[in-house]
Amino acid sequence: MTTTTKVEHLRNHIHLTNCIHLKNHMHNNNNNSKQSPVLTDRSLLMRDLVLLQRSRSLRDPSASPRMKEDNKEGKRRSTYKNVVSKPGLRLCSSSPIVSFGGGGTSKVTPSVEKLDGLSRKKSYRVQKYEEEGGHGEQNMATAVPRHGCGLPFNWSRIHHRGKTILDIAGRSLSCGMSDSKGRKGLNDTPISSLPLLVDSEGWQHDYSGELGIFADDLLNNGKDSDFSENSSRRNARLHQSFTQKYGPRTFSDLVGQSLVVQALSNAVAKRRVGLLYVFHGPNGTGKTSCARVFARALNCHSMEQSKPCGVCSSCVSYDNGKNRNIREMGPVKSFDFESLFIKKRQKHHLVLIFDDCDTMSTDCWNALSKVVDRAPRRVVFLLVCSSLDVLPHVVVSRCQKFFFPKLKDADIVGSLQGVALKEEIEIEEDALKLVALRSDGSLRDAEMTLEQLSLLGTRISLPLVQEMVGLISDEKLVDLLDLALSADTVNTVKNLRTIMETGVEPLALMSQLATVITDVLAGSYDFTKEECKRKFFRRQPLSKEDMEKLRRALKTLSELEKQLRVSNDKVTWLTAALLQLAPDQRYLVPPSPCNNAAPRPSVEDIWLAVIEDVRVNGLREFLYREGKIFSISIGSAPTVELMFNSPVTKLTAENFRDHILRAFEAVLGSPVTLAIRIESKKDLKNVGSSSLRSEIVELEDETESDRRKDLEASQKQSIVRGKASLGQVIKQAEGNSWSKRKAMLIADKLEHENLRLESSSRSLICWKSSRSVRRKVSRLKKVRRRRVRLHSLLKIVMCGKSLSTASPSRF
Numbered sequence: 134m135t136t137t138t139k140v141e142h143l144r145n146h147i148h149l150t151n152c153i154h155l156k157n158h159m160h161n162n163n164n165n166s167k168q169s170p171v172l173t174d175r176s177l178l179m180r181d182l183v184l185l186q187r188s189r190s191l192r193d194p195s196a197s198p199r200m201k202e203d204n205k206e207g208k209r210r211s212t213y214k215n216v217v218s219k220p221g222l223r224l225c226s227s228s229p230i231v232s233f234g235g236g237g238t239s240k241v242t243p244s245v246e247k248l249d250g251l252s253r254k255k256s257y258r259v260q261k262y263e264e265e266g267g268h269g270e271q272n273m274a275t276a277v278p279r280h281g282c283g284l285p286f287n288w289s290r291i292h293h294r295g296k297t298i299l300d301i302a303g304r305s306l307s308c309g310m311s312d313s314k315g316r317k318g319l320n321d322t323p324i325s326s327l328p329l330l331v332d333s334e335g336w337q338h339d340y341s342g343e344l345g346i347f348a349d350d351l352l353n354n355g356k357d358s359d360f361s362e363n364s365s366r367r368n369a370r371l372h373q374s375f376t377q378k379y380g381p382r383t384f385s386d387l388v389g390q391s392l393v394v395q396a397l398s399n400a401v402a403k404r405r406v407g408l409l410y411v412f413h414g415p416n417g418t419g420k421t422s423c424a425r426v427f428a429r430a431l432n433c434h435s436m437e438q439s440k441p442c443g444v445c446s447s448c449v450s451y452d453n454g455k456n457r458n459i460r461e462m463g464p465v466k467s468f469d470f471e472s473l474f475i476k477k478r479q480k481h482h483l484v485l486i487f488d489d490c491d492t493m494s495t496d497c498w499n500a501l502s503k504v505v506d507r508a509p510r511r512v513v514f515l516l517v518c519s520s521l522d523v524l525p526h527v528v529v530s531r532c533q534k535f536f537f538p539k540l541k542d543a544d545i546v547g548s549l550q551g552v553a554l555k556e557e558i559e560i561e562e563d564a565l566k567l568v569a570l571r572s573d574g575s576l577r578d579a580e581m582t583l584e585q586l587s588l589l590g591t592r593i594s595l596p597l598v599q600e601m602v603g604l605i606s607d608e609k610l611v612d613l614l615d616l617a618l619s620a621d622t623v624n625t626v627k628n629l630r631t632i633m634e635t636g637v638e639p640l641a642l643m644s645q646l647a648t649v650i651t652d653v654l655a656g657s658y659d660f661t662k663e664e665c666k667r668k669f670f671r672r673q674p675l676s677k678e679d680m681e682k683l684r685r686a687l688k689t690l691s692e693l694e695k696q697l698r699v700s701n702d703k704v705t706w707l708t709a710a711l712l713q714l715a716p717d718q719r720y721l722v723p724p725s726p727c728n729n730a731a732p733r734p735s736v737e738d739i740w741l742a743v744i745e746d747v748r749v750n751g752l753r754e755f756l757y758r759e760g761k762i763f764s765i766s767i768g769s770a771p772t773v774e775l776m777f778n779s780p781v782t783k784l785t786a787e788n789f790r791d792h793i794l795r796a797f798e799a800v801l802g803s804p805v806t807l808a809i810r811i812e813s814k815k816d817l818k819n820v821g822s823s824s825l826r827s828e829i830v831e832l833e834d835e836t837e838s839d840r841r842k843d844l845e846a847s848q849k850q851s852i853v854r855g856k857a858s859l860g861q862v863i864k865q866a867e868g869n870s871w872s873k874r875k876a877m878l879i880a881d882k883l884e885h886e887n888l889r890l891e892s893s894s895r896s897l898i899c900w901k902s903s904r905s906v907r908r909k910v911s912r913l914k915k916v917r918r919r920r921v922r923l924h925s926l927l928k929i930v931m932c933g934k935s936l937s938t939a940s941p942s943r944f
């Protein structure tokens with residue numbers, strides 16, 4: 134949809150909702166007189182102004198007021214600042230309300246403001262739900278609704294706290310008159326000025342409500358307005374949203390609230406009617422609808438049919454908006470409860486429905502609590518709210534409390550199927566399930582989504598719904614997975630980027646990917662419908678290895694989830710995780726020189742290379758003559774011990790430490806820790822011959838070594854002092870294919886000779902220890918002798934093999 138068409142669409146929509154309101158307004162305002170042309174012009178002008186504002190907000194959603202973070206139902210408070218110039222006039226009731234989010238942010242309601250003199254000025258106000266005590270009224274210049282109709286221009290891309298617009302839209306996507314909350318935004322009017330039991334003609338005709346009844350009634354009159362001139366407008370006004378059309382009219386229409394229905398219909402049938410009822414629970418679960426049905430049932434005259442019958446004079450008058458015994462109020466600031474006592478003898482029940490009663494003022498609650506004990510017999514208060522927590526205990530404790538739980542998905546799907554059938558919408562069951570799932574137990578939300586979808590055509594598929602609610606279609610998900618699992622790095626990244634550009638949340642995408650993998654693993658994913666352009670998923674059924682890969686992919690994604698939740702750079706994490714699902718051979722790093730498979734230079738080679746690398750001529754010679762490597766550990770942080778035979782030579786070496794260090798680092802290719810020491814007599818004694826003096830100890834990488842540091846460090850330090858030709862022993866073992874017994878004997882011998890493979894290490898450490906060290910070792914070994922023996926042998930043989938082939942000259 135282009136911006137222009139969107140605006141056009143919007144124009145029509147706003148127009149019709151405003152018409153309803155204006156119509157109501159005029160009706161109310163017009164008990165005695167016809168609408169003045171001035172007012173009409175003004176209203177048209179105002180409508181255009183609103184249109185302008187809204188179209189601006191369409192172009193720039195950021196122009197909208199910030200959405201309120203706290204969406205908790207129980208905390209919802211509102212301040213309604215509609216000014217009504219005349220008692221009995223509640224013009225805002227059928228307002229074209231546009232709110233965003235369940236917590237409500239802004240509402241646009243036309244109101245009538247009292248101006249100096251006789252003239253009235255119609256203005257549109259944005260009412261903002263705010264925390265208690267706050268006055269959320271803004272004018273249009275600062276607060277613009279996000280969308281004036283069911284379809285925001287970028288509806289598939291708007292997200293709020295991880296939810297798509299549809300998650301939070303629900304009733305807010307209603308087109309003004311369909312929104313039950315609309316009528317709730319107007320009752321700031323001090324109702325005390327409204328004589329309740331006095332015959333006030335227009336008082337109850339002022340809202341359309343979810344059922345749209347009063348609006349319709351007014352439209353049917355069609356006498357009083359220049360709006361009726363335009364037939365297309367009138368038709369548009371006659372439009373009813375799904376929630377209006379299919380809102381429950383009888384108890385049996387109420388979905389998924391069987392306990393409540395049973396209790397209330399029994400109360401009616403047995404005439405055991407209480408004074409105070411409170412209906413509480415999440416939004417869109419039928420509380421207000423149920424209150425209306427109950428109210429109608431209480432006054433229904435039918436003797437044969439179940440109540441409410443819908444045909445008796447009371448039911449009909451209610452449907453026409455003329456039943457004065459049922460009154461519905463939004464959040465009121467004050468209420469003249471005393472007026473209830475004017476007429477003490479009532480033939481019928483006077484039912485007062487206080488919708489959103491959790492937003493009623495303290496004064497109002499005080500007044501109510503004063504009258505509850507002495508209210509006339511046939512007065513019934515129906516309080517409707519989301520949460521009981523915020524209601525005064527003194528009142529709540531006197532109420533019959535009915536909880537309306539979230540509706541089950543199956544109930545929602547069933548209900549939507551009925552609506553789709555009546556509306557001749559062809560919609561896939563999976564699509565309905567998704568709508569239900571996304572509605573979070575609110576049938577209103579679900580109906581609104583369905584209505585929105587119906588605007589896109591009469592055939593609705595799952596991908597369409599997925600796109601609309603800001604999810605990625607399964608096909609696209611499988612394509613992405615296919616690329617990732619077939620190690621196509623470039624296309625995985627490209628594809629992911631394209632998906633992210635549609636505004637999808639990385640977390641949502643990740644959980645969708647996980648769901649698809651689970652479906653595939655469970656065999657419930659249907660590949661038959663899709664094209665066979667894939668690599669990984671081409672072969673069906675998948676092989677065991679492929680299933681294993683998928684299992685690993687699921688694990689990787691589930692591990693990623695924690696990271697995604699806390700990270701600011703979610704897209705990068707998601708990309709990284711996808712690329713981990715299968716390594717791309719093109720980007721695999723060749724094995725490092727420290728790898729066991731690669732031949733390792735001897736200590737002498739390293740020392741010669743270092744000397745070669747030294748840039749100072751004299752130093753080169755000095756090192757060659759005086760110095761030697763005592764030990765080198767090669768790992769992620771190599772350490773070199775250089776040994777000199779006198780304090781003077783040691784001091785000279787110290788003076789050139791930087792040069793030597795740089796040479797080592799150049800040769801070993803990493804930062805080196807260099808120790809320079811003097812050769813002690815002990816060293817000379819421990820070392821058998823000068824050619825066997827030095828050795829290389831290959832250390833584990835840092836993380837492993839950290840873990841075992843405490844256990845092994847002391848051993849390594851004390852044990853590694855010389856070297857023995859393990860390679861030779863191994864070679865021999867390999868050459869003569871020993872029996873198991875012989876192998877055991879040799880293992881024993883190896884141990885005896887202190888030739889040993891450290892089983893817990895990747896490295897091969899050979900040593901010839903001093904007597905004291907040997908004693909320490911044998912004490913250690915006592916503990917684990919039997920285990921070590923066999924293990925050592927096997928390791929030695931294994932390692933010996935690799936040694937003998939890879940680098941026989943290493944030791």
Ligand SMILES: Nc1ncnc2c1ncn2[C@@H]1O[C@H](COP(=O)(O)OP(=O)(O)OP(=O)(O)O)[C@@H](O)[C@H]1O
Nearest residue numbers: 376379380387388416417418419420421422576577
């Ligand atoms: N249990 C239900 N059975 C049938 N329709 C329902 C039910 N719940 C919601 N709906 C649909 O949603 C519309 C709005 O429901 P209603 O206003 O009664 O909900 P609510 O619980 O009062 O919500 P809120 O607390 O937001 O006012 C109804 O007109 C109807 O179309």
Ligand SMILES: [Zn+2]
Nearest residue numbers: 433442445448
């Ligand atoms: Zn009836």
